[in-house]
Amino acid sequence: MRKHLRELTALAESTAGKMFVNISVTSSNHYRIHLANGRSVVTGSTPSDVRTIRHVRTNIRKQMEK
Numbered sequence: 001m002r003k004h005l006r007e008l009t010a011l012a013e014s015t016a017g018k019m020f021v022n023i024s025v026t027s028s029n030h031y032r033i034h035l036a037n038g039r040s041v042v043t044g045s046t047p048s049d050v051r052t053i054r055h056v057r058t059n060i061r062k063q064m065e066k
């Protein structure tokens with residue numbers, strides 16, 4: 001398991017808690033984080049930017065509010 005995927009899993013568990021379902025890989029090798037409310041967040045498979053984790057956390061929170 002790649003380090004970035006482990007970080008995303010830990011982030012999703014800490015941010016979404018029980019609302020986090022799983023992480024899958026898309027056909028274009030991006031990660032899709034599935035939430036229990038039926039929504040999902042897609043992010044790149046490489047941490048090309050230091051703000052990536054912060055943006056994913058924000059996107060998870062936004063999707064959980066809807």
